[in-house]
Amino acid sequence: xxxxxxxxxxxxxxxxxxxxxxxxxxxxxxxxxxQKAFSCSxxxxxxxxxxxxxxxxxxxxxxxxxxxxxxxxxxxxxPAAEMEPFAKMVDVLSVDDVASYFAAQPRQPSAIxxxxxxxQRGRAASTQCVVCHGxxxxxxxxxxxxxxxxxxxGYLQAQMLKFKADTRSPGDPVLKAVKTLMAxxxxxxxxxxxxxxxxxx
Amino acid sequence: MSTVSRRQFxxxxxxxxxxxxxxxxxxxxxxxxxxxxxxxxxxxxxIGGGWGGxxxxxxxxLADPSTEVILLEPQxxxxxxxxxxxxxxxxxxxxxLTMSYDGLRGHGVKxxxxxASAIDAASRRVRVGEGYLEYDRLILSPGIDFQWxxxxxxxxxxxxxxxxxxxxxQTVALALQIQSMADGGVFVLTIPxxxxxxxxxxxxxxxxxxxxxxxxxxxxxxxxxxxxPNIVSKTALFRAAWQAYxxxxxxxxxxxxxxxxxxxxxxxxxxxxxxxxxxxxxxxxRAANIAVQxxxxxxxxxxxxxxxxxxxxxxxxxxxxxxxxxxxIPVPKSGxxxxxxxxxxxxxxxxxxxxxxxxxxPPINTxxxxxxxxxxxxxxxxxxxxxxxxxxxEQKLTPGQSVAFGQxxxxxxxxxxxxxxx
Numbered sequence: 001x002x003x004x005x006x007x008x009x010x011x012x013x014x015x016x017x018x019x020x021x022x023x024x025x026x027x028x029x030x031x032x033x034x035q036k037a038f039s040c041s042x043x044x045x046x047x048x049x050x051x052x053x054x055x056x057x058x059x060x061x062x063x064x065x066x067x068x069x070x071x072x073x074x075x076x077x078x079p080a081a082e083m084e085p086f087a088k089m090v091d092v093l094s095v096d097d098v099a100s101y102f103a104a105q106p107r108q109p110s111a112i113x114x115x116x117x118x119x120q121r122g123r124a125a126s127t128q129c130v131v132c133h134g135x136x137x138x139x140x141x142x143x144x145x146x147x148x149x150x151x152x153x154g155y156l157q158a159q160m161l162k163f164k165a166d167t168r169s170p171g172d173p174v175l176k177a178v179k180t181l182m183a184x185x186x187x188x189x190x191x192x193x194x195x196x197x198x199x200x201x
Numbered sequence: 202m203s204t205v206s207r208r209q210f211x212x213x214x215x216x217x218x219x220x221x222x223x224x225x226x227x228x229x230x231x232x233x234x235x236x237x238x239x240x241x242x243x244x245x246x247x248i249g250g251g252w253g254g255x256x257x258x259x260x261x262x263l264a265d266p267s268t269e270v271i272l273l274e275p276q277x278x279x280x281x282x283x284x285x286x287x288x289x290x291x292x293x294x295x296x297x298l299t300m301s302y303d304g305l306r307g308h309g310v311k312x313x314x315x316x317a318s319a320i321d322a323a324s325r326r327v328r329v330g331e332g333y334l335e336y337d338r339l340i341l342s343p344g345i346d347f348q349w350x351x352x353x354x355x356x357x358x359x360x361x362x363x364x365x366x367x368x369x370x371q372t373v374a375l376a377l378q379i380q381s382m383a384d385g386g387v388f389v390l391t392i393p394x395x396x397x398x399x400x401x402x403x404x405x406x407x408x409x410x411x412x413x414x415x416x417x418x419x420x421x422x423x424x425x426x427x428x429x430p431n432i433v434s435k436t437a438l439f440r441a442a443w444q445a446y447x448x449x450x451x452x453x454x455x456x457x458x459x460x461x462x463x464x465x466x467x468x469x470x471x472x473x474x475x476x477x478x479x480x481x482x483x484x485x486x487r488a489a490n491i492a493v494q495x496x497x498x499x500x501x502x503x504x505x506x507x508x509x510x511x512x513x514x515x516x517x518x519x520x521x522x523x524x525x526x527x528x529x530i531p532v533p534k535s536g537x538x539x540x541x542x543x544x545x546x547x548x549x550x551x552x553x554x555x556x557x558x559x560x561x562x563p564p565i566n567t568x569x570x571x572x573x574x575x576x577x578x579x580x581x582x583x584x585x586x587x588x589x590x591x592x593x594x595e596q597k598l599t600p601g602q603s604v605a606f607g608q609x610x611x612x613x614x615x616x617x618x619x620x621x622x623x
Contacts, residue, residue: 042567052615081579082567086565089563
């Protein structure tokens, strides 16, 4: 208890500590998206900067892509028990507000440790991916092609496996090309590609 | 409005001080006299540093750095209840579920590792030791306490009968008892009537103990005496998971009313007596003592009813109650719900302290259950607010159990621990 007592004495003289710079934008007076999105941070990290291997980073995500994902989850077209109820909730709250909030947050790329050899193999295997996602993996919004850089490797790999098995948004015409391609790539190469695109900034 | 009288307030403070002295904790409690941290500006006091209170303290600071936030939590470290059933099967250690409060300090939350012993709503004071703290608004996240007197023999037995329903030393003690049990021994788990903390928790615990016994003590069995007429949560998913565990003897509508530590038996209200080698008795529950003493509970003397938008108590002004001690909002008593309530209540309280309107915001629920060492499943609930009441939009279960859901469960834990504490 002595430590606590000594600390207490110090505490009385302390000034109110400032906030970390990254949190300065948050607050009840900010755009409505903050409160509508803060429940998401339980899984997706504060301001959408997920730190885990399997949950995607929403910070800095293009609104068109966020809104398509929410629409597909909500309709059940992209089956995911862990997202469908929340996609419906986002629609109730205003998908535009939530999408704008996440789009405006500075993205911190995934810090999940990557095997450098896997990254190199993935780079070598990415020649067909660059046709659509571009040499930097940034995609092309005008063609509904998302930026996939810096996402967690576990998330990227899981999505590629879903494309391969056609369990993500079956029948979606904009996904036809990626699914055709994924079907030709062996599973270990998908893990390498996930590592490579996770490493891109 | 119902609040404790000044006399009750002082008596509760004295009782708490007596307990502290008996426990050898004297230095600070006795030095906390009078108004030991005078309020100089807007102040929110948070009682309880669990999933709800720690989140609320952090998000109040995020919402308004000009409001002082003081957290009262006796424990020096945070121990996660979610995932703690994995300690019983030896899959995880309690250390891996034990975390620092330093992240909250980084947000400017002032933490006193002291117990709040009473609340005086009329004067907006929280009693701590011999002293008190003043608040503009109080966020009360006290968790649950046990109704020991509901089971004959339990008040006397107390610590000799483990609940392991608050992650900590009892979790480790129960794991050791299970490990020490002879092969062929009988593990008895008793489940209290709803409502209780973590509806699927007892059934996840059954999976974990059954998995451990199946692998390490194949002649042993687990007898479950459930006060409820059926599995309370994820019913079909648990039934399916239990197909892998023929060592489970599940008995519904078997409310335990008596324990005899000497004879190593428990007895149900129907008169069935069951002998155990290791007993895990999860007692009936209610809101924690401080909420009951402050008369914040309803007519049932168990749970606290709150406003669905601000989480303000329906019985006392300026006291906002979150987490497992609440009732009436159609949500389970889960960690995710407490975390969501913490954010919503923090923003509501900060808005009110600043004289601004509160934006109604619904909670969420995500709850994973582990069925063995690698596979999990989940229930997800989303909500909306209509006419200032929380209503469910949808509840969805994962289509089954899988390793992939287990990986998602780990991600959920890592992410939400950071959301609560970092």
